[in-house]
Amino acid sequence: MGQLIFDGLAMGLVFVLLAAGLVLIMSTTKILFLVYGAFYTIGAYGTWYSMNYLHFPYLPSLIIGIALSAIISMLSYLLIFRRLQKAGSSGFIATLIAAMGLSMVLNQGGLLVYGTLSRSIPTVFSGNLYVLGVNISIDKLVLIILSIIITLSLFWVREKTFFGRAMRAVAFLEESASLRGINAPLIYLLTIGLGCALAGFAGGILAPSYGINPSMGNNVLWSVMLMTMLGGMDSLPGAVLGGLVVGQILSFGQYYIGGSIQIYLFLIIGILLYFRPNGLLGHGIDVGI
Amino acid sequence: MFKNIFSGRKKFIYPIIGLIIFSLIPLFVHSPYYLDLFIMMIINAVLGMMFIMGLRVGLINMGIIAFWGIGAYASALLATKYNVNVWLCLPIAALITGIFALALGAILMRSQSSGLAFVMLSIVIGMVFNVAIGSLSFLGGWNGIPNIPPPNSIKLPFLAPIEFVSKVPFFYLGLLIFVIIILISYAFYASSIGRAWRAIGMSPRLAESTGVDLFKYKLLAFVLSASLCGLIGAFYAHYQAYLLPDYFSMWQNIYVQIYVILGGPAFAFLGPIVGAGVMTFFPEFIRNAREFAPVFTGAVLVLLIMFLPEGLLGLGRYRGNVTRGIAKLSSILERKARRA
Amino acid sequence: MILQVEELTKQFGGLVAVNGVSFNIAESEILGIIGPNGAGKTTLINLICGFFPATSGKIYFNGQDISRLKANRRAKLGIGRNFQSSTLFMPLPVIENVFTGYHLAYKTNIWARLLRLRSARDEENALRQKGAELLDRMGLGAIKNELTMNLPHGHQRILSICIALASNPKLLLLDEPVTGMNQNEIETMLTLIREIRNSGVTITMVEHNMGAVMSLCDRIIVLNYGKKIAEGLPKEIQENEEVIEAYLGKE
Numbered sequence: 001m002g003q004l005i006f007d008g009l010a011m012g013l014v015f016v017l018l019a020a021g022l023v024l025i026m027s028t029t030k031i032l033f034l035v036y037g038a039f040y041t042i043g044a045y046g047t048w049y050s051m052n053y054l055h056f057p058y059l060p061s062l063i064i065g066i067a068l069s070a071i072i073s074m075l076s077y078l079l080i081f082r083r084l085q086k087a088g089s090s091g092f093i094a095t096l097i098a099a100m101g102l103s104m105v106l107n108q109g110g111l112l113v114y115g116t117l118s119r120s121i122p123t124v125f126s127g128n129l130y131v132l133g134v135n136i137s138i139d140k141l142v143l144i145i146l147s148i149i150i151t152l153s154l155f156w157v158r159e160k161t162f163f164g165r166a167m168r169a170v171a172f173l174e175e176s177a178s179l180r181g182i183n184a185p186l187i188y189l190l191t192i193g194l195g196c197a198l199a200g201f202a203g204g205i206l207a208p209s210y211g212i213n214p215s216m217g218n219n220v221l222w223s224v225m226l227m228t229m230l231g232g233m234d235s236l237p238g239a240v241l242g243g244l245v246v247g248q249i250l251s252f253g254q255y256y257i258g259g260s261i262q263i264y265l266f267l268i269i270g271i272l273l274y275f276r277p278n279g280l281l282g283h284g285i286d287v288g289i
Numbered sequence: 290m291f292k293n294i295f296s297g298r299k300k301f302i303y304p305i306i307g308l309i310i311f312s313l314i315p316l317f318v319h320s321p322y323y324l325d326l327f328i329m330m331i332i333n334a335v336l337g338m339m340f341i342m343g344l345r346v347g348l349i350n351m352g353i354i355a356f357w358g359i360g361a362y363a364s365a366l367l368a369t370k371y372n373v374n375v376w377l378c379l380p381i382a383a384l385i386t387g388i389f390a391l392a393l394g395a396i397l398m399r400s401q402s403s404g405l406a407f408v409m410l411s412i413v414i415g416m417v418f419n420v421a422i423g424s425l426s427f428l429g430g431w432n433g434i435p436n437i438p439p440p441n442s443i444k445l446p447f448l449a450p451i452e453f454v455s456k457v458p459f460f461y462l463g464l465l466i467f468v469i470i471i472l473i474s475y476a477f478y479a480s481s482i483g484r485a486w487r488a489i490g491m492s493p494r495l496a497e498s499t500g501v502d503l504f505k506y507k508l509l510a511f512v513l514s515a516s517l518c519g520l521i522g523a524f525y526a527h528y529q530a531y532l533l534p535d536y537f538s539m540w541q542n543i544y545v546q547i548y549v550i551l552g553g554p555a556f557a558f559l560g561p562i563v564g565a566g567v568m569t570f571f572p573e574f575i576r577n578a579r580e581f582a583p584v585f586t587g588a589v590l591v592l593l594i595m596f597l598p599e600g601l602l603g604l605g606r607y608r609g610n611v612t613r614g615i616a617k618l619s620s621i622l623e624r625k626a627r628r629a
Numbered sequence: 630m631i632l633q634v635e636e637l638t639k640q641f642g643g644l645v646a647v648n649g650v651s652f653n654i655a656e657s658e659i660l661g662i663i664g665p666n667g668a669g670k671t672t673l674i675n676l677i678c679g680f681f682p683a684t685s686g687k688i689y690f691n692g693q694d695i696s697r698l699k700a701n702r703r704a705k706l707g708i709g710r711n712f713q714s715s716t717l718f719m720p721l722p723v724i725e726n727v728f729t730g731y732h733l734a735y736k737t738n739i740w741a742r743l744l745r746l747r748s749a750r751d752e753e754n755a756l757r758q759k760g761a762e763l764l765d766r767m768g769l770g771a772i773k774n775e776l777t778m779n780l781p782h783g784h785q786r787i788l789s790i791c792i793a794l795a796s797n798p799k800l801l802l803l804d805e806p807v808t809g810m811n812q813n814e815i816e817t818m819l820t821l822i823r824e825i826r827n828s829g830v831t832i833t834m835v836e837h838n839m840g841a842v843m844s845l846c847d848r849i850i851v852l853n854y855g856k857k858i859a860e861g862l863p864k865e866i867q868e869n870e871e872v873i874e875a876y877l878g879k880e
Contacts, residue, residue, distance in 0.1 A: 104587025
């Protein structure tokens with residue numbers, strides 16, 4: 001039981017990072033960012049390539065993976081999304097379509113680049129602790145600690161730094177943010193870079209434990225979408241809540257009920273969304289449709 | 290009745306000609322592989338049309354495949370588990386899909402919920418359906434539903450009965466359902482209901498002030514498009530003869546949107562036909578590079594939405610420019626020739 | 630009393646846009662609603678026609694409590710309104726815009742309409758004809774096949790009123806009908822409004838143009854910061870201390 005909680009926590013915290021990244025991107029840029037999963041994959045593969053071809057140790061490789069995700073995402077913004085970001089339903093659909101198309105390119109293109117084999121990265125921290133009958137593997141522990149640190153940093157950035165406040169200002173009303181001297185396109189750019197860096201980190205940090213395969217981004221995308229919907233698309237605490245809750249439910253549910261846990265999870269979330277369409281902690285994003 | 294719907298207007302000549310040409314295809318194309326592609330093109334076109342029906346009233350249904358799937362599974366189960374005559378299964382499946390849509394729609398379309406909420410919930414519906422058919426054993430689980438019977442043979446007087454064995458009868462049945470769906474859709478679009486839909490799509494406030502009940506009309510568009518998706522889904526089930534959960538993944542929804550964007554979202558019928566046609570047949574032209582298809586598709590999609598958001602048919606707008614350009618070019622060339 | 634508004638209040642988060650406003654509108658009168666910018670006039674109109682529910686208070690239309698009804702139901706009961714000119718069906722021709730206003734007028738059976746039987750087609754033609762006549766009466770007959778987006782501003786304003794009139798309203802709410810128009814256009818509009826009233830429609834008008842308001846309205850209500858600060862005949866309002874204060878204070 002404690003084991004389940006621990007494992008669920010590890011998975012949950014990574015979900016939190018993924019959800020947080022997605023929430024930051026979507027609440028600020030108002031784009032339904034379906035290409036997010038691809039950056040999770042890119043982070044993992046970037047790490048792997050760096051370790052296997054450049055022969056860098058894990059940590060620098062992880063940084064390379066993160067950088068790769070961030071750079072590609074920011075390029076996509078500059079080349080593609082920037083011109084499509086318009087108010088109203090035509091802008092919404094345009095960015096949605098672009099995200100879908102880009103996702104196909106990155107995921108399937110990734111398949112061509114990476115090949116179809118699953119890859120693995122040796123775990124960096126080996127060893128286990130035994131506390132209260134729970135097998136705590138060190139790498140998962142490191143993961144948990146890192147995730148908590150990063151999550152707290154995100155909150156700090158959002159509340160205390162100029163960037164964070166600029167993100168919120170732009171999310172609320174782009175026009176008035178621009179009037180106050182905030183360079184909205186730059187904020188969008190950096191937010192996407194940050195969010196996808198988080199995705200890349202999640203991919204790279206989970207790689208040793210969960211392996212790497214070309215469809216990992218895809219699998220994870222819809223679950224993360226669901227988590228952000230649950231917590232509220234514009235709420236960072238909501239992302240934390242959504243990630244943890246879903247992580248725990250999946251962990252317990254997988255153990256007790258098996259695969260069909262997902263249906264019940266989705267149904268519950270669907271019902272919750274009916275009563276609170278903005279998610280548990282969210283206030284709703286105005287995308288103009 | 291047909292005369293009333295068409296009221297003898299000339300512009301129906303083109304669709305009728307198109308239909309006649311299309312129905313001659315099996316006479317020239319004998320390969321089952323290509324006939325299958327044509328049938329899939331018809332099915333995909335219908336899905337695109339139904340997506341547009343929702344889009345017209347501001348509903349972006351990201352889970353439309355779920356309704357296609359409800360029709361498919363309902364029909365398959367009725368035929369395999371309850372031995373219902375396949376010809377009855379089709380309309381019943383459409384009805385079942387409509388009922389689901391009614392129940393879901395009543396929830397999805399509360400007046401306070403924004404368009405974004407609908408998008409989100411439609412994603413959830415798509416996901417729930419995909420997971421449900423993969424996990425629940427009475428829906429077949431990840432094995433799907435095998436051995437779905439084809440429609441019972443049609444016994445005609447004086448002629449040999451029509452057996453649904455080769456692809457050809459399926460082609461015509463699919464075409465028939467396609468035409469029925471178009472007729473039904475057109476009847477709605479051309480009526481006061483269609484005008485109310487158009488008003489809602491262009492300016493919901495203005496529509497409301499003229500007395501249009503937004504909830505009722507949006508729900509109607511949703512239920513109708515879902516039911517017709519269910520109908521073509523039922524056809525698909527009996528055509529394919531087996532159903533696998535893989536066919537109903539979330540990404541299939543995105544393909545539907547590609548059909549719409551590629552053809553042009555402004556064209557309710559021709560757009561999806563063009564879009565589905567290109568998407569279904571395009572991989573054939575680059576057969577050697579088959580594995581590149583999704584990458585190419587994705588890239589084309591991005592380029593389309595950036596540079597050609599009105600779709601291929603939207604290029605028709607430039608027809609006048611092109612002919613004028615050609616005329617100008619030829620007059621310039623003419624002058625040059627005279628001087629020389 | 631065609632309309633009774635009782636203690637109507639609308640709060641948006643922390644902002645109270647309309648604060649405990651009460652007034653009545655008598656049949657066939659032209660009532661003006663004026664006030665400095667931000668006084669809550671447009672919100673009040675939106676509350677009456679039902680685009681959002683009030684936070685508290687009641688509205689009675691011909692004695693019936695409509696406070697909980699949605700906008701389309703109120704339209705059916707006979708409340709119509711115009712819009713600022715950007716709210717029109719721009720890609721459509723003028724005649725089609727007016728035609729949408731007849732949405733509530735269909736009497737034929739829905740099946741007849743779907744199957745496009747003769748009865749439905751005749752009704753449609755008759756309604757289109759009515760629309761054309763309405764456009765003629767309002768002076769837009771010549772341009773009925775023009776695309777709405779190509780119309781000059783003034784004509785778009787009149788079209789917006791035409792759409793509202795198509796549904797045969799008993800109470801017509803006008804949102805700044807002459808703001809931004811030149812003198813000629815204003816004269817035309819005022820004449821039209823008088824004609825509409827003479828045909829039996831009660832009119833309520835939100836406007837900034839004092840000249841128009843004073844010459845047209847039978848009675849006037851003044852709002853400031855969401856509250857009603859004055860009510861009476863035009864002459865009384867012009868001499869009202871508080872009203873003058875409110876307008877001067879805003880400068």
